[in-house]
Amino acid sequence: MFSGIDLDLDVDVDIDADVDMEVENGLESGNIDFQDVSNVEVDRQHVVNKRTRNLKWWQVVLIYFNFVGLPFMFTFTFWIFNWWLISVITTTLTNNYNTSFGYAIVLLAILPSLFLTKIVTVPFKSFFKNLNKDGDKAIDFIGLEAKLLSTISGEKMGNAEVIVDGNVMTIYVKSLDTSELKFHEKALIIKQSEDKNYYFVAKPNLN
Structure with missing residues (x-):
């Protein structure tokens, strides 16, 4: 649902996790945009713990079922569709509508739908x-x-809109001299941060 909504929101999220997950040119700790999450393509290096270089069980699951190496929402959509399809076909064949066994079928269909998703997404x-x-x-x-x-x-940190060759792009920005820059105010991009995750901006010189 979030992936289909154009949200111009500055959402601050505090991440408290034991795994250091990093997405190139997109995320700085504590600042996440809904559109960034929905459009991200996860690579193997993004799900590896940078301190130990070991994979946890859920990371192995992501890699095995092709959530890694393909656009995440692409594989996720296939999984949800296969889950729904298996549930509908099974409940229809067994004629178990609105029963406890029918609900159990829906839950049990999660696992085979994952394997079916792995098969259909390989090509x-x-x-x-x-x-x-x-x-x-x-x-x-x-x-x-x-x-x-x-x-x-x-x-x-905040978001700023830049138009390049007719395309509207959103970047993360900070005030160069820490002075206040207000919403919808024009700013000049001065330089990029050392970690290349955001840019420093300042008020344009009108002289």
Whole structure:
């Protein structure tokens, strides 16, 4: 549902997890946008604990059932559809509607639907691997003007909208001199952070 809604919200989420999960050019600890999560493509290095380099059981499950290596929402959609399909066919054949056994079938269908999802998504691996394998050309935002989508000051991070070649893009920004920059105010992108997760912005020089 969230993946289909265009939300211009600055959502601050405190993440308290024992696994260091990192997505390139998208997330900084404590700041997550719904659109970032729904569109993310998870790679193996994103689900590996950076301290131990060991995989946990749920990470192995993600990799085994092709949630890793393919766009997450792509595999997730296949899984939900297969789960629904197996549930409908089984309850129809057994004529168990609105019964405890029928509800049990729905729950038990989770596992076979995962294996079916693994089978049907395997052919797409080579397709997505060769699709734009060289990646998108990096965009140089330095020197461009951005419109703030939230008020920022001090160490607070916010979102800003930048138009490049007619395309609207959203980036994470901080105030260069920690002064307050207000919502919908124009700002000039000065430089990128060392971890390359956000940009420093300042009020444009009008002189």
